[in-house]
Amino acid sequence: MKNLILAADVGGTTCKLGIFDNHLDRLAKWSIQTDVSDPTGVVLLKTIYSAFVQKLNELNLKMEDVIGLGVGVPGPVDFETGIVHGAVNLNWPGDVNIREILSQFVNFPIYVDNDANAAALGEKHKGAGHNADDVVAITLGTGVGGGIISNGKLVHGHNGSGAEIGHFRVDFDQRFACNCGKYGCLETVASATGVVNLVKFYHPKLTIKSSILELIKEDRVTAKDVFDASKKGDLFCLFITERVANYIAYACSIISVMSNPKYIILGGGMSEAGDILIENIKTEYRNLTFTPAQNGTEIVKAQLGNDAGIAGAAGLIKTYVIDEERVE
Amino acid sequence: MKNLILAADVGGTTCKLGIFDNHLDRLAKWSIQTDVSDPTGVVLLKTIYSAFVQKLNELNLKMEDVIGLGVGVPGPVDFETGIVHGAVNLNWPGDVNIREILSQFVNFPIYVDNDANAAALGEKHKGAGHNADDVVAITLGTGVGGGIISNGKLVHGHNGSGAEIGHFRVDFDQRFACNCGKYGCLETVASATGVVNLVKFYHPKLTIKSSILELIKEDRVTAKDVFDASKKGDLFCLFITERVANYIAYACSIISVMSNPKYIILGGGMSEAGDILIENIKTEYRNLTFTPAQNGTEIVKAQLGNDAGIAGAAGLIKTYVIDEERVE
Incomplete structure (x- = not known):
C-alpha cells in the first residue's frame, strides 16, 4: 500500500527535504545545498530527485510506495500547472515548469506552491x-x-x-x-x-x-x-x-x-x-x-518555525491527493 | 433520473420559490406571502413545502425526481447544520432548524444559507x-x-x-x-x-x-x-x-x-x-x-437583481450535491 509523501522546501541557500507518512508524521528530514547554477531549474530539481532516491534507499523505503511529492518554492506559482513564474533567489529568471520537469523522473502526483502558502498549510496540519x-x-x-x-x-x-x-x-x-x-x-x-x-x-x-x-x-x-x-x-x-x-x-x-x-x-x-x-x-x-x-x-x-515549509509541502499531497481520494 | 432542484428565497414579506433543472436552468418561478405568525418557523416551512407539491403537480413533475432543496434566509445560518440563529424579519426570535423541519416532509438533501451568500452563489452560477x-x-x-x-x-x-x-x-x-x-x-x-x-x-x-x-x-x-x-x-x-x-x-x-x-x-x-x-x-x-x-x-x-437569491438557493444544491456527486 502506498503510504509515503515526499516534501521539498526549496530556498535560496538550502533545500529542506522530508519524507512523511500518509498521516503527515515525519520519517526523515535533511537538507541539501541549493544549486543555483542552472537558470532552467533542471539541475536543481534533478539533484532533489536524486537526494530522495538515496534517502529512500538508506531507509529501506520504496519509491513505488510514494503517494506524491509536494514542493514549496520562493516565487509566484500557478498552482494548477505547477509552473513558477521566476524565482529571484534561485536564479530562475523565467518560468520553470516544476511539475513537468520532475514528472520525467517519477510517475506520482506533484503539487507545487509558493513557500508562504506551503508554510500556512504546514501550520494548519501539524502546527x-x-x-x-x-x-x-x-x-x-x-x-x-x-x-x-x-x-x-x-x-x-x-x-x-x-x-x-x-x-x-x-x-x-x-x-x-x-x-x-x-x-x-x-x-x-x-x-x-x-x-x-x-x-x-x-x-x-x-x-x-x-x-x-x-x-x-x-x-x-x-x-x-x-x-x-x-x-x-x-x-x-x-x-x-x-x-x-x-x-x-x-x-x-x-x-x-x-x-x-x-x-x-x-x-x-x-x-x-x-x-x-x-x-x-x-x-x-x-x-x-x-x-x-x-x-x-x-x-x-x-509553532513549526522553519519546519512549516516542508510540513506544508507534504500537506499539499495530504490535502489535494489523499483527502481527495486521488491516491492511485 | 433525478434532475430537479427546488429553491426558496425566504424574505420578510414574500418567499420567492423556484424549480430548476440540474444545469440550473429555471423551469418555474413564483412567490407566496411570508407567514410570520409562527415564531418556530414550522408553519412557514410547511407552507413552502405545500407550495412546491402543488407547483410540481401543476407542471407534471415528480417529487421523486428532486435532487435537493436549497433555502436562503435573512439571518445568520450555521451552514453545517442548517440552523438559522434567529431572523428578525421572519419573526423568528430563536434558533430554527430549517433542515430538520423540512426533512419531516421530504427525504432529499436540504441546504440552507443566509440570503447574502445565496445571492453571491446565484450571481456566480447564472449571473x-x-x-x-x-x-x-x-x-x-x-x-x-x-x-x-x-x-x-x-x-x-x-x-x-x-x-x-x-x-x-x-x-x-x-x-x-x-x-x-x-x-x-x-x-x-x-x-x-x-x-x-x-x-x-x-x-x-x-x-x-x-x-x-x-x-x-x-x-x-x-x-x-x-x-x-x-x-x-x-x-x-x-x-x-x-x-x-x-x-x-x-x-x-x-x-x-x-x-x-x-x-x-x-x-x-x-x-x-x-x-x-x-x-x-x-x-x-x-x-x-x-x-x-x-x-x-x-x-x-x-445581473440577476432580485432573482439572485433563488438562483443561489438552487446553486447550493448544484454546488454541494450535484458537483460533489452526492446525488442519490
Missing part, C-alpha cells in the same frame, strides 16, 4: 492550526506574507494573488514606498523593515528619550532592538511597538470578516518578539473586530 | 460571475453585505461570519456608529445609509452650492438623490459620490489581495446608481490595488 478547516497564517519577516485556508483548501484566487496580505494600503498618509510599487502597504509599517520605517519617521518628531538613540543615529537599528527595548520599558519603543501591533491587528480584523478563520497564526522573525507584540495585537484586535467574527477566533504564534 | 471559481459579491443596500466564493465554494468561516464585508473599520475618525455596535465600519460610509451619513457630515462644512440643499434641510435626502444630482453635475454630490466610491474601492482592493477573485460583483440598490459610482470605484481600485492582484480582475454590476 498552531490544529487541523481546523479555516486558518490564516501571516508571516511577519522582512516583508509580510501569508496563506489563507478556507474550507480546508488554500485560497489561490484566479491568478495566484490570494493571501498577498502584505499589500493593501493601511497607511493612508502613504509615507513609505513598498517594493510592490505602491505606497502605504501593510508591509511598509508591519514588517521588520516597517518597524525601522516607523522608527525613522517618528524619532525626529518625539522628544521622548530612548535607549536605542545611538542605534538610530548610526542607522543600524533593527526591529529586534525595538522590541527588546520595549520589553525593558523604553517609552519610544513601546510607542512604535503599539503602532506596529495596531496595523497587524487591523489586518487581523479584516481577515476575520473576510475568511473568519478559527486561528490567525503569526509567524516569521517578528513573531519572536513575544508577548510585547502579540498582546498589543490582541487588545486592538478585540477593539476593532466585528463581534460575531471575533468569537472563537484565536490569534496564536506559529 | 455576472460567469461560473468562475473565485467570485466575490458585495451588496450595497441599506447595509453592506456580501458573499465570497473561493475554489468554487462559499467561504463561511469557522462560525459563519465569513464575508461580513460591511463590518471592518474604514473610517478611522469613527464618525458614525454602526448597527453592529462598533464605529467606522464600511457600512457606515458605503451603504445607502452611509451616503446620507456623509451628506449630513460634510454639508455644514462645505460652501459648495447644491441642488439637494432643500432635501438635506428637510432631512429626507436619500442616496438616490445624491447619485441623481451627481449625474447632473452637482459638485457637492460628486464630492460625496467620490468619497463613497473610494471606500468601496478600498474594500475591493483588500478583497483582491485576500481572495483574488476573477469578478467583484456589485449589487443591491446602490449599484443602480450606474456609471457615476462604478467608474469612480474602478479608478480608485486601479490606483489602490497591488498590481498582480488586480490583473484580470473585473469589477462588474450584478
Whole structure:
C-alpha cells in the first residue's frame, strides 16, 4: 500500500527535504545545498530527485510506495500547472515548469506552491492550526506574507494573488514606498523593515528619550532592538511597538470578516518578539473586530518555525491527493 | 433520473420559490406571502413545502425526481447544520432548524444559507460571475453585505461570519456608529445609509452650492438623490459620490489581495446608481490595488437583481450535491 509523501522546501541557500507518512508524521528530514547554477531549474530539481532516491534507499523505503511529492518554492506559482513564474533567489529568471520537469523522473502526483502558502498549510496540519478547516497564517519577516485556508483548501484566487496580505494600503498618509510599487502597504509599517520605517519617521518628531538613540543615529537599528527595548520599558519603543501591533491587528480584523478563520497564526522573525507584540495585537484586535467574527477566533504564534515549509509541502499531497481520494 | 432542484428565497414579506433543472436552468418561478405568525418557523416551512407539491403537480413533475432543496434566509445560518440563529424579519426570535423541519416532509438533501451568500452563489452560477471559481459579491443596500466564493465554494468561516464585508473599520475618525455596535465600519460610509451619513457630515462644512440643499434641510435626502444630482453635475454630490466610491474601492482592493477573485460583483440598490459610482470605484481600485492582484480582475454590476437569491438557493444544491456527486 502506498503510504509515503515526499516534501521539498526549496530556498535560496538550502533545500529542506522530508519524507512523511500518509498521516503527515515525519520519517526523515535533511537538507541539501541549493544549486543555483542552472537558470532552467533542471539541475536543481534533478539533484532533489536524486537526494530522495538515496534517502529512500538508506531507509529501506520504496519509491513505488510514494503517494506524491509536494514542493514549496520562493516565487509566484500557478498552482494548477505547477509552473513558477521566476524565482529571484534561485536564479530562475523565467518560468520553470516544476511539475513537468520532475514528472520525467517519477510517475506520482506533484503539487507545487509558493513557500508562504506551503508554510500556512504546514501550520494548519501539524502546527498552531490544529487541523481546523479555516486558518490564516501571516508571516511577519522582512516583508509580510501569508496563506489563507478556507474550507480546508488554500485560497489561490484566479491568478495566484490570494493571501498577498502584505499589500493593501493601511497607511493612508502613504509615507513609505513598498517594493510592490505602491505606497502605504501593510508591509511598509508591519514588517521588520516597517518597524525601522516607523522608527525613522517618528524619532525626529518625539522628544521622548530612548535607549536605542545611538542605534538610530548610526542607522543600524533593527526591529529586534525595538522590541527588546520595549520589553525593558523604553517609552519610544513601546510607542512604535503599539503602532506596529495596531496595523497587524487591523489586518487581523479584516481577515476575520473576510475568511473568519478559527486561528490567525503569526509567524516569521517578528513573531519572536513575544508577548510585547502579540498582546498589543490582541487588545486592538478585540477593539476593532466585528463581534460575531471575533468569537472563537484565536490569534496564536506559529509553532513549526522553519519546519512549516516542508510540513506544508507534504500537506499539499495530504490535502489535494489523499483527502481527495486521488491516491492511485 | 433525478434532475430537479427546488429553491426558496425566504424574505420578510414574500418567499420567492423556484424549480430548476440540474444545469440550473429555471423551469418555474413564483412567490407566496411570508407567514410570520409562527415564531418556530414550522408553519412557514410547511407552507413552502405545500407550495412546491402543488407547483410540481401543476407542471407534471415528480417529487421523486428532486435532487435537493436549497433555502436562503435573512439571518445568520450555521451552514453545517442548517440552523438559522434567529431572523428578525421572519419573526423568528430563536434558533430554527430549517433542515430538520423540512426533512419531516421530504427525504432529499436540504441546504440552507443566509440570503447574502445565496445571492453571491446565484450571481456566480447564472449571473455576472460567469461560473468562475473565485467570485466575490458585495451588496450595497441599506447595509453592506456580501458573499465570497473561493475554489468554487462559499467561504463561511469557522462560525459563519465569513464575508461580513460591511463590518471592518474604514473610517478611522469613527464618525458614525454602526448597527453592529462598533464605529467606522464600511457600512457606515458605503451603504445607502452611509451616503446620507456623509451628506449630513460634510454639508455644514462645505460652501459648495447644491441642488439637494432643500432635501438635506428637510432631512429626507436619500442616496438616490445624491447619485441623481451627481449625474447632473452637482459638485457637492460628486464630492460625496467620490468619497463613497473610494471606500468601496478600498474594500475591493483588500478583497483582491485576500481572495483574488476573477469578478467583484456589485449589487443591491446602490449599484443602480450606474456609471457615476462604478467608474469612480474602478479608478480608485486601479490606483489602490497591488498590481498582480488586480490583473484580470473585473469589477462588474450584478445581473440577476432580485432573482439572485433563488438562483443561489438552487446553486447550493448544484454546488454541494450535484458537483460533489452526492446525488442519490
